[in-house]
Amino acid sequence: MSQTIKIKKGYNLNLAGKADKKVVDVGQPELFAIKPTDFLGINRPKLLVSEGDNVKAGTPLFFDRQTEEVLYTSPVSGEIVEIVRGDKRKILEIRILADKDIVSESFVKYSTSDIQQLETAKAKEILLKSGCWVNIIQRPYGIVADPEEAPKSIFISGFDTHPLAPSYDVLHQGEEPYLQAGIDVLKKFTSGKVHLSLNASEEIPKIFSKVSNVEIHKFNGPHPAGNVGTQIHFIDPINKGDVVWTIQPFGLIQIGKLFLDGKYDASKIIALAGSEVANPQYYKTYIGASVKKFLQDNLKQDHVRIVTGNVLTGERIKSDGFIGYYHNMVTVLPEGDQQKFLGWLLPPVGRPSLHRVASIWSFLNGSKPYAPNTNLNGEPRAFVQSGAFEKVVPIDILPTHLIKAIMAEDYDEMEALGIYEVIEEDLALCEFMDVSKHDVQAIIRQGLDLLKNS
Amino acid sequence: MKFLQNIIHSVKPNFEEGGKLHKYYYVFEAFETLAFQPETTTGHKGAHIRDANDTKRMMSMVIFAMVPCLLFGIYNAGYQHFIATGQEADLIPMLITGTILVLPIIVVSYGVGLGIEFTFATIRRHPVNEGFLVSGMLIPLIVPTTIPLWQVALATAFGVIIAKEVFGGTGMNIFNVALTTRAFLYFAYPSQISGEVWTYLGDKTTVDGYSGATPLAVAYEASSKGTQSVTAALSETNTVLQSDFYSFYNMFMGFIPGSIGETSTLMALIGAVILIITGVGSWKIIVSVFAGALAMGLGFNAVGVNEYMLIPAHYHLVMGGLAFGAVFMATDPVTASQTELGKWIYGFLIGVLTVIIRVVNPAYPEGIMLAILFMNVFAPLIDFYIVKANKTRRLSRVTV
Incomplete structure (x- = not known):
């Protein structure tokens, strides 16, 4: 120890x-889906199944042409009902209608x-x-x-x-x-x-x-x-x-x-949390479950954002969307698409902040937990502030300098400043607190992609 | 509220893609976001909630922190006028005189600066940054009351274009915009921004024996004559008005001639408290500027070859614009050092350089302006070595 x-x-x-x-x-959801986009580093997935095929839990669905040995398999047994594609026929979801009893x-x-x-x-x-x-x-x-x-x-x-x-x-x-x-x-x-x-x-x-x-x-x-x-x-x-x-x-x-x-068991427990959930609790299900059943009659209002994963790093899904492969929670937040009169000047009641200029008003909120919405709380601007990110990044890197090196696409500088030590989630708090409202995590991924493909 | 929102919504389509005023979208956006924080929400992936703070809140706090300096500056403009012309006056006439003097300068500074900002934002198709809201208030506070308005306009245009826009706009500039403006005035119109310019006289004449020289000018004068100590010279100046006109107390409070907002150390300190409590200004920089000036002052005391060097070190902190510069100029996050250790070094050297320029260089009575501009140039160098140290730590792990 x-x-x-x-x-x-x-x-x-x-x-x-x-x-x-x-x-x-609450009973198992009928639909499950594997989203190739959940796996970072996949470039060209090659499908091994087509619509109408029957699969078992652990049956390969696709692989990446770059690393053919790694198979991506089905979480449940059932029938492939739909392969959802996006722009340029990119595979977005492989939807599986699950059997009542899952066979591996x-x-x-x-x-x-x-x-x-x-x-x-x-x-x-x-x-x-x-x-x-x-x-x-x-x-x-x-x-x-x-x-x-x-x-x-x-x-x-x-x-x-x-x-x-x-x-x-x-x-x-x-x-x-x-x-x-x-x-x-x-x-x-x-x-x-x-x-x-x-x-x-x-x-x-x-x-x-x-x-x-x-x-x-x-x-x-x-x-x-x-x-x-x-x-x-x-x-x-x-x-x-x-x-x-x-x-x-x-x-x-x-x-x-x-x-x-001796079986492929994708069963997992997931948490449903967030201020807009009537009864935040845990559910037993499988990887890639549709969230529809868990959210039914369990939301306080309709105008919400459903996030698979946590609020700092998660991904937005629809109310009948699917839980991300690596996620163990779904968070529901109020959607924040409303204008706020003098929102930059008045005390930010109910909106958390890591900056004293705004958090000085936090006494108005008392000690009760915040229920923030998804508003950006400002407009994207040029980088101005310094010294703020450093307060939430415990590892010995210089976040602002690293971010600027990535924006400048300076490979040597990125390496020297320690980009290999981080992935998006490590700088998620920076994205939360940035007064210039940059998408810090997307920038980090952009830098990692540049280096990986160089 | 609803009414205003409706107006904005009804004109908005004109500025959007396809509207006939689309060219001016960012001008519209600047005004819209001033009234209403926009409805923009967070993206598809990443942080779905964002901090309540934004650049508008941050910048507005700097302006708020300047208000004590501004109000005192207005009062002092009137106060100096009446005292120099030997008239008795109450608070209200002083404030009225001060306002008449100061307000046009503010209007010109904002008008010219924001005009240029909007023009550049429109041409370059980027949002209007809030930075100039601060610069536009700083500029009036660091010029004399008697400055011709055309000079304010010209200098502001120079500052915004040459110090900021040519570097790519807010966040990219190397020099503090307001100080560049001031430096432009200083070097372009040297005879008109020194001497007896600090006090507005109007059509009146000064009372006999009045000198409009600032404490720094008096100190320099005394030192070059070398017949008496600086403190003695200070306390003898303007004795016709009141005994000990340039006392430490008066200089600290700011009842002395000087640029509009810089005279009062007390007001600058109130601003400093606001900036530090809200975390908007770096306390490290503010503290280290004062520390640097004090240290250098004490250093000169020890050397002591002329009268200026022998001036009590704490006098340096209340004379001239040191306090104002330390609180509002040195802390400009864009032009200051961006690393935490760097901020200590940057601030300390500003303090040191200010006192060196004051005492050693006879050409410039005030040192803070040049000290900050000088350190603006060196801030990237300081950061370079601190960043390099971070990289070296990372590299040194490899061999372990």
């Missing part, structure tokens, strides 16, 4: 609508001791074929891991500090053996360590209470302390040329189930 790492810079947004710690059954493709079962004996090459083959490989995210770039490259080390964040983040105790109840099996499998792939970071200021979720074969680190502090990017920086930072893997506990559990039970 190492020392607690204290994070001072950052901020916890106190938002309304945290999910009650109960899992509710069958894979070889291993006992705990078998897993110890298992060869890395064989494990890789099973992971790739089943679709579980997709859970492994590689840094730099935050893309699905390249099977050809061995990671320097593997990082797991054991807590989530995003606004309204779900509790890992609810998400992963009783799945300790699977988590351990997942860790044991992945440990084979690195000559380095597997790092697990836990929150020092709260009770350790039960799922991690007996975990072994990992190096445990403790972090204390506000968001983004729970971001794996922050943790990597303090544990074993990424330098140019390094490759590390990150994976969510859900991914490990899914891998564990694949090896211990």
Whole structure:
């Protein structure tokens, strides 16, 4: 057990609508979808199924022509009902009408001791074929891991500090053996360590209470302390040329189930949260579920924004849209498409701010959680302010300079300023607080794409 | 509210794509967003909620922080007029005289500057940035009351175009716009912006024995004669008006001749408190400018080869425009150092340079203007080394 790492810079947004710690059954949604756009780094997906085909959970749906070994598989069994395409026939969604009882493709079962004996090459083959490989995210770039490259080390964040983040105790109840099996499998792939970071200021979720074969680190502090990017920086930072893997506990559990039970199990618990949800709570479903059923009769009003993921990094979906592949929550916010008379001058009641010039009025809100809407709260302007981003970025990079280097498309400067250490989520708070209203996260991704494709 | 909203909505189509006034969309946008924060929402992916703060709120707070200096400047313009011409007057006539003197300068500064901003925004097709709202108020506060309005107009145009627009507009400029304006006046009309220009006399004449020289000019004069100490010279000046006219107290309060808004250290400090509490101005810069000036003043005390060097170090903080410059000019986030450590260095060197220019260079009685412009040039260099240190830390990890 190492020392607690204290994070001072950052901020916890106190938002309304945290999910009650109960899992509710409203029946399974009929429709599920896999969205190739959820996987960063996919360039040219090649479909393996067509409309009308029947699939099982774990049946390959498509692969990327650049890395053909990595298969992207179906979360449920059922029929492919629609392949939604966008501009230039880009594949947006592969929609599956689910069976009542989900049947999985069958894979070889291993006992705990078998897993110890298992060869890395064989494990890789099973992971790739089943679709579980997709859970492994590689840094730099935050893309699905390249099977050809061995990671320097593997990082797991054991807590989530995003606004309204779900509790890992609810998400992963009783799945300790699977988590351990997942860790044991992945440990084979690195000559380095597997790092697990836990929150020092709260009770350790039960799922991690007996975990072994990992190096445990403790972090204390506000968001983004729970971001794996922050943790990597303090544990074993990424330098140019390094490759590390990150994976969510859900991914490990899914891998564990694949090896211990011999099936592709995409079942997961998701949280429905946000100020506009009447009963914020948890639901048991599968990857890629349609949110329609969870939102039905459960919204306080109609004029809302539905976000898959959290409010800082998530993606907007329609009321019958699908949960993102890596997401474990859906957030519902009031839509903010209204003008505000002298909104820049009057006290910003009910609108959170990290700048004292606005947060000086926060006493008007008292200690109650905020229910902010999606208004931009201003107009896009030239970069003017300095020194603000630095207060919410705990890692030793200079956010403003990095962002400007990306905007200037200066490759050497981006590298030197540490772009390999970050992905979008690591600078999400900067995007939130920017008075010039830049899309900071999109800029970061643009920079990563430039370097990846250079 | 609803009424105003309806008017805006009814004229808006003219300015939008396809409307006949589309060319002027950004002019329209500037006025619309002033009245109503727009209905724009966050994008498809990323942060779906945004901070309540925006550049308008930030900039308006700077203007708010300048209000004490402005009000005192108006009062002092009238006060100096009446005291120099030897008339008794109450507060109200002083304020009226001051307002008549100051208001036209503000109108000209904003009129010319915003006119240019709107023109450039229209030609370049970008939104009007709020930056000039601050510069437009700063300019009147750093010129003498007697300045001809055409000079204000010309200098403002020079400042906005040469110091800002040629660099690409707000956020890209190297020099502080207001100070460039002031420097233009200083170098283009040297004889008209020094000497007895600080006090408006109108058709009256001064009382016998009155000198309109600023404390800095008196200090320089005394030092070059070398017959008495600067403090003695200061306290002997204008004794015909009142004893100890240039006392530390009067200089701190600002009852002295000088540029409109710069005389009162107290008012600048009130502004500083507002900027620091709201987090809009960098306290690091403000504190380090004062620290730099004090340190250099004490340094000169120790050397002490002439009378100017022997002036008590704290006098430097209340004479001339140091306080005003430290609070409102040095903190300009665009032209200052952009790194946190850099801000300490940047501010400290401004303080040091100000005092050096005052004491050592006989050509320029006031140092803060040139010190800040000079450090504007060096801010990127300071940042360069601090950024380089960050890069080096990252590179040095690789070998471990």
